[in-house]
Amino acid sequence: AAIRDVGRVMGMPYNQVDAVAKLIPNDFHITIDAAIKKSSRLRAAMEDNTEVKRLIDTARRVEGMPRNTSTHAAGVVITHDPVSSYVPLATNDGLVVTQYIMTTLEELGLLKMDFLGLRTLTVIDDASKASGVDINKIPIDDQRVYKIFATGQTEGIFQFESGGMKQMLMNLKPTSLEDLIAATSLYRPGPASQIDTFVHNSNNPGDIKYDTPMLEPILKNTYGCMVYQEQVMQIFRSLAGYSFGRADVVRRAMSKKKHDVMERERTAFVDGCAKNNISSSVANAIFDKMTDFASYAFNKSHAACYALVAYRCAYLKVYHTSRFMAALLSSVLDNSNKVARYIAECKRVGIRLAPPDINSSMKGFTAASDKVINYGMLGIKGVGNDFIEDIIKERQNGNFSSLKDFCERMQGTRFNRRAVESLIRCGALDNLGANRKQMLQVLPILLSSIEERYRKTMYGQVGLFDLGNEKATDQIKLPQVDEFSKNELLQMEKEITGLYLSGHPMDKFDAYIESSGCVRTYDILEAGKSGARLKDSAKVSLCGIINHITVKQTRSNKANMAFVTLEDLYGSVEVILFPNVYTRFASQIIQGNVITVSGTVSVEEDKEPKILVNSVSLPKEMPTVKPQKKKRTGLFLKFSSHNDKALDGVKKILASHKGSLPLYFYFEDTKKYELAPKDNFVAQSETLIFELRALLGDGNVALII
Incomplete structure (x- = not known):
């Protein structure tokens, strides 16, 4: 920094x-x-x-000097008298805060509590109420629920969404809440070094070794690994005879790296262990392990809460999928990347996102059925909360039948023309018997007529002949015009909702992306995190549509460089073209263009990862590995030829996944599929697909069932 x-x-x-x-x-x-x-x-x-x-x-x-002030995300100081009588106060972004950091507050004897507000708790509450489920009474040993952890299908599951965590889960194959508690504790910078040992020991209990038999009852549930702070305290108590209070003091000293305190305690610990016939060499080795680990150790009580929240999410996702995904989408309406990613997950599990509909949509996303989620009207720009409430209230008198019916019935509420235009442009009125271009063209005339009549009625100006004649609005006819083009409709939806609702410009490039080995935006956004697929400086290609372009001059030579936002089906990322690259490819950097960029991943602390672009190309259709002429089912793998170097590695992977699923090899040089002998057929599993794609690339592995 x-x-x-x-x-x-x-x-x-x-x-x-x-x-x-x-x-x-x-x-x-x-x-x-x-x-x-x-x-x-x-x-x-x-x-x-x-x-x-x-x-x-x-x-x-x-280095080391204060850079800026910040507010503890969840810390609250509680005092008997006004806080200002104990410590100086300040304001930070409108919040009243103490001018002292948390450790100083603790040293002064003040009580600081962390109240962590989790969006996920609202998701669980909304989804369980919509499903009629008492979330406090669900079983916590349901193996169908643990299966989605074991197969890495944890999109939308609290604490278990990242690529690295999914891979760990597929290796660990959790079957109990205890396994989830350990997983959420291990998957962090310090304990992460123990993940391989933990996974190995969980699958091979015979390999677990303890420095002394007295450690077995303490570390048995975590397969011989230190995972929790409570275990550190228990080791002090059981092996060296410490009291609860003293064990906690030492744990805190270790976590804060107070070397002088720890060295004083080493002697006491070794002496205490000697009373239990534990040699000084073993006692010192155990103390060293605890010292190395304590600063990273997790509270098991904290981890247990996180694991239970994750399990409840998974339970709702398994048994009440559409309601869970609807609640999840409603909770991230302000995060377009998250919305896009969860919509893609809905598509994967067979749930369709219906565009907003004036007669059925509510404020947030709602499940219309087990297979359909209605878009929430709060996600429509220009349509306020009050107007949405008026719409929901009015349709209790019956569905709206036309644009005229809607405008007439909503006149006199918190109604405005801009909101109606937004509803039309995003498709919320598509089921009212007219196309969007017709409605947008007739709207000004229709509203003028309705407003004039409403004004006359309000002030008693309706004449004798007005009462006997047909309403003026009934004389207004829809113009006979064709609908906007598909691309125009998609752009309107994107502008009004932040999403492409009736399709996506990238849909037709999906096969190309799979075949060309391009990464997805979520791969970029997770880059650099522990266990992520991509590291800093990784070479990647990404295909997406250009949503935003900012061109700036460099300070040194006043040359132009570009900051471009690229979007695919799963979200958007920023890519940077420095002057030498931008000069070469400026003609392709146009709003709405679909391009493929190649470059390196750039990861910075506290910023979203980006791609530093080396080259730009236009995507083209490429053959996929899916068989077209015959509807064969099975696992299809693509190789350059029979001499492809990847074949040996693939055979090793396949050998440990025997089963009944047909296996096909496709060779690019001959353009032919070859069915493997029945003895080589495989068992369908997420782990198998993940391992093969890691070796061959996503576009060279296809599962058709």
């Missing part, structure tokens, strides 16, 4: 500062001085470039 801030002030090019910052090893609490000692590449950069040396030297001087 110090290097990036100093580089920005010095006016150095973004990519140069980014390259230097990434030479800092990604170690916990590393300093710039330690990084220089550890990284020969960083030392070389400083020696070869005086500007880089000046950058690093300046960053050293500001």
Whole structure:
């Protein structure tokens, strides 16, 4: 952070500062001085470039200084008298906050509580009420629920959505809440090093080893691995005879790396262990393990709460899928990437998202049936909460039958023309007997007539002849015009709702994306996280539609560079074209164009990952591995030829997944499918598909059932 801030002030090019910052090893609490000692590449950069040396030297001087003030996300200080009588206060973004950090508050003896508000609790509450389920009475040993964890189908499940976590779950294959508690505790920077051991021991109990038999009852449920802070405390108590209070004091000292306290306790721990016939060498080894681990250890009580919330999400997803997904979508209406990703998940599990409908949509997303979710009207720009409430109330008198009927009945409510235009443009009035172009053209005339009549009625100006004649609005006819083009309709939906509702411009490129090995936007957005498929500087290709372009001049040579937002079926990411690249491909960087970019992933702390683009191309249709002439079912794998180097690796994977599913090999050089012998048929599983795609690429593996 110090290097990036100093580089920005010095006016150095973004990519140069980014390259230097990434030479800092990604170690916990590393300093710039330690990084220089550890990284020969960083030392070389400083020696070869005086500007880089000046950058690093300046960053050293500001390193460790307060950069900005921030508010603890969930911390609340509770005092007997007004808080200002104990500590100085300030405001931060309109919130009253203490000027002291949490550790100082604790040292002063004040009570700080963390009240964590989880969006997921609202999702569970909404989905369970819509399903008529008492969520507190569901069984917690349902193996159908654990199966979606074991197969990595955890999209939308609290704490278990990331790619790395899904992979861990597929390896672990949890069958109990205890396994989920361990998984949510292990999948973090510190304990993550134990994941492989934990998974191995869970599948091979005979390989578990304990430094002393006294550790077995403490570590048995976690397969010989230290996972929780409670285990650290229990080891102190059981092996060395500590009291509850003293064990907790030591645990806190370990977690805060208070070396002087820990070294004093080492002697006491070793002496206590000696009374239980545990040698000093074993006692010291155990103490070292606890010291290394304690700063990362999780409270099991905390992890248990998280695991239970995740299990309840999974239960609702398994047994009340459409209602759960509707509640989930309603909870992320302000996050277009999340909405797009969950809509894709709905599609995967066979649920259709119906466009908004004035006669059936509610405020949020709602399940119309087990297979259909209605779009929520709160997601429509320009349509306010009050107007939506009026619409829902009025349709209790019967469905709206036409645009005229809707406008007449809503006149006098919190009605406005802009809101009606938004409803038309996103398709919410499509079922009222007219196309969108007809409704938008007739709307001004219709509203003028209704408003005039309403005004006359309000002020008693309706004449004798008006009462006997047909309403003026009945004389207004719809213009005879054709509907907007498909692309125009999609663009209107995107503008009004942030989504493509009646289709997606990227639908026709899906086969190309699968075949070409392009990544998806969610792969980019997860890049750099623990266990993620992509790391920083990974080389990738991404195909998407251009939604936004910002062109800026660089400070150094005033050349143009571009920041482009690319969207696919699952979300959107920013890609950056530096001047030399933008100059070459500027003709293709046009709003609405579908392009494929190739480049490297750039991961920065506290920012969403981006792609630094090297080249741009226009996507073209490519053959897929799916058989077209005969509707064969089975697992289809594509290779360049019979000499493809990947064949040996594939055979090893297939050998451990024997079953009854037909297996086909497609060879590009001969353009032929070959059915494997029946002895080589496989068992269908998510793990098998994941392993094969990791080796061959997504576009070379197709499961048709």
